[in-house]
Amino acid sequence: MGQWLSWIKSNEKELLKILDDLAKKAVETSEAVVVLFEDLSNVEQAKKIHELETEADVLTRDIFSELNKTFITPLDREDMQRIASKIDDVIDFMDGIAARVYSYKITTPPPYTMEMAHELVKATKEVEYMISKLQRIKNPKDMIEHCRNTSDIEHAVDDLYREAIRELFETNDAIKIIKLKDIYETMETASDRCVDVADVIEDIVLKYT
Incomplete structure (x- = not known):
């Protein structure tokens, strides 16, 4: 019986370890963007991002x-399924950013993309931090604060997105508008998915503490 219980315990750790690895993969992908x-x-960088996305699929x-x-x-x-699939979504959308940049033959960073990319790094680091604390939620207030941080980052990305779209539509260049709008939307959605992860974590914190 004791042996069986210790197997359950090790299996619990294994699940949280894979979730942790997936969150780390999200940070790695955002930094690669x-x-x-x-x-x-x-x-090669777009290929590297796609490889990270494939590795994330395996972890999921x-x-x-x-x-x-x-x-x-x-x-x-x-809850664990939702966290895993939302982090996987974050990474899928970041791979989508790289794929679009490559497909549309974008040669110079469109306005606001670098700022949005840096915000995505911040958001994935918030997610990674929260996932690392799931094994033993010692400080619920701290967790809620990091959920709020993720939300604040998403608002910052929204502001950048709106500004980018406003300037883009002033160009009157239909092809450029179609391409860049697609890239901006993909970046904004990646940030939305980080908030989705934070929302699940907030539910967990409120449930278990």
Whole structure:
């Protein structure tokens, strides 16, 4: 019986470890997006981002398969699934940014993209911090504060997005508008998904503390 219980405990740790790795992968991808905008001629960078996205997909599948095998989970199964799929979404959209920049042959960073990319790094770091604390929520107030930080970052990205779109529509260049609007929207959605993760974490904090 003791052995069985210790197996459950180690399995709980394994689930949170994979979730942790996935959050780290989100930070790595957001930092890679910043590097991409620093030098858009570097084709290898878009490939690197896509590789990170593929690695994140594997981690997400691992979480779902572990959850299917595990009788007792450290947190609600649905909450863990939601966190994993939303972090995976963040990384998918960041891969989408790189894919669009490459497909549309963007050679200079469009206005506001660098600022938005830096905000995405901040947002993914907030997510990584919160995930790292899920194993033992010692300070619920601290967790809620980081959920709020993620929301503040998202508001900053929204402001940048609105400003970017406003200036873009002043250009009257239809092709440019279509391409850049798509990139801006993808960046904004990536930031929205970070808030989705924070919302699930806030629910968990309120439930378990």
